[in-house]
Amino acid sequence: MSDSVAYDVTEGVGTITLNRPEAMNSLDSATKSALRDTVAEAAGDDSVRVIVLGGSGRAFCVGQDLKEHAASLEAGNGLSNTVQEHYNPLLRTLAAAPKPVIAAVNGVAAGAGAALAFAADLRIASDKAAFNLAFANIGLTADSGASWTLPRLVGPAKALELLMLPDTIGIEQAAALGLVHRVVPAAELDAAVGELAARMAAGPTAAYAAIKRSVGFGLAHTLEETLELEAALQDACAATEDHRNAVRAFLAKEKPTFVGR
Numbered sequence: 262m263s264d265s266v267a268y269d270v271t272e273g274v275g276t277i278t279l280n281r282p283e284a285m286n287s288l289d290s291a292t293k294s295a296l297r298d299t300v301a302e303a304a305g306d307d308s309v310r311v312i313v314l315g316g317s318g319r320a321f322c323v324g325q326d327l328k329e330h331a332a333s334l335e336a337g338n339g340l341s342n343t344v345q346e347h348y349n350p351l352l353r354t355l356a357a358a359p360k361p362v363i364a365a366v367n368g369v370a371a372g373a374g375a376a377l378a379f380a381a382d383l384r385i386a387s388d389k390a391a392f393n394l395a396f397a398n399i400g401l402t403a404d405s406g407a408s409w410t411l412p413r414l415v416g417p418a419k420a421l422e423l424l425m426l427p428d429t430i431g432i433e434q435a436a437a438l439g440l441v442h443r444v445v446p447a448a449e450l451d452a453a454v455g456e457l458a459a460r461m462a463a464g465p466t467a468a469y470a471a472i473k474r475s476v477g478f479g480l481a482h483t484l485e486e487t488l489e490l491e492a493a494l495q496d497a498c499a500a501t502e503d504h505r506n507a508v509r510a511f512l513a514k515e516k517p518t519f520v521g522r
Contacts (some may be wrong), residue, residue: 263295273393273462275309281320293347304358307351311464315365324372333371344404352406355380361461365454366390375403385454387447392430414439423453465503466521
């Protein structure tokens, strides 16, 4: 574990915090490795029922550490395979995690940092937050899944605009585009994220996992294929303790208790 990534598990909520505030949580090699491994740990831990991604200080994450990258270029190493080694495994894990992922966007999210936020299932943002798909500004294409997530959030035409003509997207525009689900005053961000995370950690996490899987599948498959998967996933959910208990609670006019199995 690196000092640049903090990890805490409390009452089913696994909170992963980028902790390089002096560098606006930019991603150097140590941070990328630690973030990749911490997300994998949280995704595979049955005691973690929801994952929260956040940043310390005034930024969420400004993407690749360009100081380290410049040194790599000078040494003739280019990107040093970081997309395959760090970003791709990280994004695959977030997409496949069988639990909700919430991004708590406290400030600017740029480049791979913006893509990291877009890879979450839900995004709550501070009114101080902003986004920038900055890849083209330094002569690069999108990575970290941005070419997959962004068109699904805003449509392909708008995604091309935001990627080809990168500029700062203020929080009002981000909300209007659907890049965030909720905007709260900066002083209320932690409480709002905590409330949502607690609600989801106490919810039907097996059903959440199935919902997440079926929506992702449906984006890349035919209706017929998606109907078949829905049927299989629904049968699996119907066999869970959560479903049986929820039906009993409904009939008894009680609040259900979900245990995630």
